[in-house]
Amino acid sequence: MTKYIFITGGVVSSLGKGIAAASLAAILESRGLKVTMLKLDPYINVDPGTMSPFQHGEVFVTEDGAETDLDLGHYERFISAKMRKANNFTTGQIYESVIRKERRGEYLGKTVQVIPHITNEIQAFVERGAAASLDGKAEIAIVEIGGTVGDIESLPFLEAARQMGLRMGRNQVAYVHLTLVPYIATAGELKTKPTQHSVQKLREIGIFPTALVCRADRRIPDDERAKISLFANVREEGVISMWDVDSIYKIPQVLHEQGLDRIVCEELAINAPPADLTVWNKLITAQENPQHEITIGMVGKYVDLTESYKSLIEALRHAGIHTSTRVNIEYLDSEVIETEGTDCLKKLDAILVPGGFGVRGTEGKIAAIRYARENKVPYLGI
Secondary structure, eight states: OOEEEEEEEOSSSOSOHHHHHHHHHHHHHHTTOOEEEEEEEOSSSSOGGGSOHHHHOOEEEOTTOOEEETHHHHHHHHSSOOOOGGGEEEHHHHHHHHHHHHHHTTTTTOOOOIIIIIHHHHHHHHHHHHTTSGGGOOSEEEEEEOSOTTOGGGHHHHHHHHHHHHHHOTTSEEEEEEEEOOEETTTTEEOOHHHHHHHHHHHHHTOOOSEEEEEESSOOOHHHHHHHHHHHTOOGGGEEEEEOOSOGGGHHHHHHHTTHHHHHHHHTTOOOOOOOOHHHHHHHHHHHSOSEEEEEEEEESOTTSGGGGHHHHHHHHHHHHHTTEEEEEEEEEHHHHHHHOSGGGTTOSEEEEOOOSSSTTHHHHHHHHHHHHHTTOOEEEO
8 A cells, every 4th residue: 555755845835845845755766666646736737738828837747737836847857757647636637526526416416515524525526636647656754845835725635634644544654744944144143943843734634744844044053962962853863954955956865864754754654775866965065076078058048046947957957977977057138138139149059949829029049040040059948
C-alpha cells in the first residue's frame, strides 16, 4: 500500500515547497524506494492553461498532454517517475467533479457539503494520482499542497490531508511543514515567531508535523532550532535548516545531511537502504567546474517573470552540465527589441525564442530571428 507524505507551507508563498518536496523525493528514491509526486493547487481555475504567465509562471505540459503547474517540471527533473494529468489537480477540478456527481444523483439527495463530500473527493483524487505513475506501484507519494496555511482556499485540502492520516492509521502518513525564518538586519538576528505561529495554525487544523523545514538566507543556529522545537512541539532533530544555495541541485544533499529522509522513514516505518547521492554529487561537481562558457539570449514576452520559462532555463543548464559549459542566459524583452533594434543581440553566442500568446512583442521576436539567420547565429525557436 502506498504511504503518503504531505508537504505544507506557512508564513509566505514561494518558499520553495516544490524544490523541497522534489529533493526529499530524490533522496528517498536514492534509497531504493519507488516515489511519485502530486501537486494540489487551491485556485478555482480548472487548470493553469489559460492563466497569465506573469501570475502563474510556466505551464508544464505532461506526456499525456495535460497543462499543469510548473512544479511538476521540478518533479520530473528530480525523480524518474513521469508526471501525468492525475498528478496535478485544482479546487476547480474538485468542485466540477462533485457538482457533476450531484447532478447525476450520486449523492442520493443528500446536502452536498465541503465536509465530507469535497474532502472525500480530494482524497479520491490523491489516491488516483498516486496510482497514475510507476504502474500504480509507488511505495511513497509525496503530496505538495499549494498556498499557505491560514489561507481560506487551502482549508479543504488540509482537512483532507488530516482525514487521510486518521483513516489510514499509524505509520501510513507523514507531514512536513515548510516555513520562513526571516533575518532582521536591524536587529541582527533570525526571528522564529512567524514559524511558531504557522505551526500553531497547522496544529489547530489537526495536523502535527513530523518535521519542519525552515527556510532562511543562512544556516539556522542550533539554539534557534532548539527554540523552534520547543514552541512547535517537533523533535529538535526534526527542525531542518534549508538555507539559500547557488544551485537547487544542492538541496537533496542539504536535507540528507540533516537526516530528513531518516526522520520520514522512521515515521512511516520504512526500512530502506542508506541514501546514495553519488549522482547528485557528480552533477554539482560538473556544474561548478565548467570548461567552457557561452551566453544565450532568450527573447520573449514574459522575461519580467523568468519562471515563465522555467523548463527552458533548466534544459539549458542541464545541457551545460553535460557539456562542461557555464551557460549564461540574457533575458531580452521582445518589445524592447521592437523599439530599440537588435544591437543587444551582438554579444550573444546563440538565440532562443520561446512561444507566447497574442500579437504583443511578435515583431521583436521576428527581428531577433532575422538577425540570427542573417548573421549565422545559432538559433532555436520553440
